Structures are given as C-alpha cells and as structure tokens.
Amino acid sequence: MLLGSIEAGGTKFVCAVGNEDYRTMDKTQFPTTTPEETLQKCIDYFKKFDDLKAIGISSFGPIELRKNSPKYGYITNTPKPGWADVDFVGTIKKAFDVPIHWTTDVNGSAYGEYVISTLFNEHLNSLVYYTIGTGVGAGAIVNGQFIGDLGHPEMGHVRLKRHPDDLDFKGICPYHGDCLEGLVSGPTFEARTGKKGQDVPLTDHVWDIMAFYVAQAAIQVTLTLRPGKIVFGGGVVSEEFLKKVRGQFDKLMNGYINVGKLEDYIVMPAIKENGSATFGDFALALLEYRK
C-alpha cells in the first residue's frame, strides 16, 4: 500500500510516498512559490505513483480544520503573499479521489513523534512538539487526539516572565512584541546581537536568556496539559541548548510536580533529518484510509 505526505512549509514543500510501516519510499522537495504552481507540483509528483491509497497533509497556517466550516481544508489569513484563503485540500482532492488527512505542520510532526514514542512507551498518550525556527509553533496530542475546539493551538504567542537581563529588548512579534515567538524565534538573535544565531556561541549569555523563556513555555504546557513528553525541533534547537532549558525548567518548577527524568521528558525529535512531519503524515493518512 502506498501513502502520500505533503509537508507544506512557508519556504519549501516536501512531498513523499511511503508504505504502511511509514517508511519513506520516495521523496522530493521544491520551493514554495505561488499556490497554483506549488500545488500543481504536488499533483504532478503523486501522479507518478499508481495506487496511492491516502494522503496526509501538514501545512503552515493558520489553517481551517473545523470540519463543520465551509472553509475546511483552506489556508486562512496567512500573511504569506498569495496564500491567504487557498483551498489546499480541495485542490488536491480534485486530482486524487482518496482520503486526505489535513492538519498543521506542527501537528503532523507531533503525531510522528507520538507514534514513534508509543513504540517504546505504551502508556504514553500525549505529547507536545514545538518548533523554534523562523517562527515558533507547537502541536499537541492529548489522549491520542489533536486538540482545539475553535482552531489549532498557537502556543508561540503566549506571554512570559521577562528575564532581568533582557528587559530592554522589546521583542519582534508584529502582533505582540514580547510573546514567546517575539523573544526566542531565530531572527531574535540578529535583533539582540546583530549576529545570526549560528554565529552566536552557546557560551554567550543570550542562550541562557533564550533557555529561560523556552523553559517557561515547557512549564506552561506541563502544568496545562501534563503531557508525557515535550519534543523541541527547529533550527534554533540543539541538544546543548536543551541542556540549558532543562536546567532552567528544574529551577522554575522547584520540585512542584514530578515529570520523571528530564532527559526523557524534554527531548530532540526521535525522527532524524526533519522527518517527523512526513512520518506523521503517513500515519495520519493510514488512519484516514481505515476510517
């Protein structure tokens, strides 16, 4: 059985075909240009494969995922030029009459990491996946399901207690200034230090400030969802950085609740090479097929 995956990012699209074991058989990627051109490329790619049974799509957003909305399957009010109000699912569905699973990019990644994690821990039934890159977003699985009554989570925009050495930094979120994304997304390095993130050594104090904020996000989501695991992906994240995050988390939590070994709780993605969303898409496509 062949399953399709579209990981739709604001910069590039990754299309892949996999089997029932969620193993990638073939994969391609191309830059995100206009919706017409980019979605046509997806269609052309999948046309090469006979007998595609279902497709999982993980998309940048915001997107409409309330099934009772007439705009279900659309990218909604994105600031990305040309992409607002685009009927993503409808366009793909016209070309392929197969079941399609539709969710956010971070939900797709969360699901991939969740499926992998349950292989090793059968009691796990919730997981949160954060990406910290150009922007900050998160997806969540609770009781084995995605969450959100009025839409998908937007955890990148929560407010945080400011670090005493960072009070003068206004933050760069155009909506909120110093929300999580405004304080820790990749471009904050240039805003704070004039240097790109990859050029700022981990010994620089700015990484402690970053860890203080990211740890607070982990605390918020821990106290709100009590998830089994929190996964951090995205260009800003490294194992060395997560060590700092764990240290701050421990200090801020102050023994209040027990989350088990922090090294197993706050982790990098188990699926390497940014493959979490593709893996998740295959699993979600299969779920959709079996419905």
Add this chain to the structure above:
Amino acid sequence: MLLGSIEAGGTKFVCAVGNEDYRTMDKTQFPTTTPEETLQKCIDYFKKFDDLKAIGISSFGPIELRKNSPKYGYITNTPKPGWADVDFVGTIKKAFDVPIHWTTDVNGSAYGEYVISTLFNEHLNSLVYYTIGTGVGAGAIVNGQFIGDLGHPEMGHVRLKRHPDDLDFKGICPYHGDCLEGLVSGPTFEARTGKKGQDVPLTDHVWDIMAFYVAQAAIQVTLTLRPGKIVFGGGVVSEEFLKKVRGQFDKLMNGYINVGKLEDYIVMPAIKENGSATFGDFALALLEYRK
C-alpha cells in the same frame, strides 16, 4: 436512580444525592477535619439512602488519578496536615460497592459547566474552569475528556509577564513566588494592600493588575488548548472583574485569533451557588455507572 456526589475541599466537604437529570435531591456540608472523621461523615450520610447506584468524587489535591498507579484514588503529597497519602476512593469503596468516579475539584466543576454548556451549544467539546480563591487551579475538558498523562493540570503555577506597576511585589506562592497563584489568589490582596479582597473596591488599581494577570492565563490556555469556553469561579471572581479581564484579554491578544464574542467566551459559572462540582459529579457518576 440515585447518584452521590462528594465535593471534597480543604475547608469543607459537600455531599449530595441527585437523580439522573443531575438534580440535587438532598445535600449536606461539614468542615474538613481529620480524614478518618471526615470520610466517616461522608459514609454516614450516604448510608441514609438506599439504592445509591454510583458516586462521583471531586477532591482537593494533588491526587493520584492514573489508573495504573498503586496509589490510584489517593490524595498524595498535600501540605494539608493529616491528609497526605490518604486512600480516599478505597475508604469509600469499602463502604459502598458501587462504581466511583474520581477526579480533582476543578475537573468536577469543569465537567459540570461542560455538560450544561453542551445543552446550549452542541459543537462545544472543550472547556476550561479556573477557580481563583484561596488558591488558583484549573480543570479542563478536551475532546470531551479530561487531560493529563502524568497527572492532573496545575495551571495555577504558570509564570506571567509582570505588570509594570507591580514589579516590587514578590508574590506569595511558597514554591514559585510570582506564579499565577502567587500573584492573584485571594490572600494576595492582604499581601499587597493590607486589606482583605472584599474590602478593596473594584475601582482600586490593584484590580487592573489582577485582571492583567488573569487575562494572560486566559491567553495561555486559549493559545494552548483553543477551548470553546473559559469559566472563572472562586471568591475573587465577579462579573465586574471579568469585564476588566476581557478588556485586558482583547488588548493582549491584539486580534491574533478570533474566539467569538468575549462575553460568551470568558464567563462566570452557569451553575449558581458553587454547584458546578456537584452537578459534574452526578454526571460523572452516571458515566461510571454506565461503563
């Protein structure tokens, strides 16, 4: 059919008996003393009723609600003298061989408000209930279920952006200082102003500071869970105060996502006279009975 409810608070217990329509037929309350005496009073109360089919318990915490734990049904490491490591469910179960539903006080209230709300809005499938009183806690329903893989939510202890006019106040949480509970629980009025909350007029600026923090909690939970509704109960909350909270929420959200009419989204309990938990207990007892 008769259903039982125990709302176990740190100060008082409320026991009640109701029918399948969750209507209270009889009710009593008594102060929380030792576990032996207090739980015996619950047992003596329910013994008066023949044919009790199930009992719902909503308890102060922290409690163990992971079914695979040997301590399931216990109050765990509460600072309340005598009550740590008490087998609440086991004690009741020994007296009544009926199905028992066990959850936190705020989850019980959340469930009561959820059931009532779904009568008016069939699309609602998630709700958050905060209590702001002596302490701050919250319960949550997501996709019709309670949440928490490693335990129940503890949303009272999240960190927040500090109000510029409140930077000198250290907060009163013994664990975290200036977490949500440390900044907005009832006793913070005395700590900040030397006066009890009920003696501080709503025109006092301290209420704006409180609203700024409570609005941030609502923002966090909105961006994390995207619930259909947020209910605020507890002694500190009034409709006048929630007006201030809605104003701050609107300002902080800055149009980022749409939650519908704020007057329908951030609300007081629909069930009056602190009856949310009893109502929720009846509904949960019935669920447990029908399992």
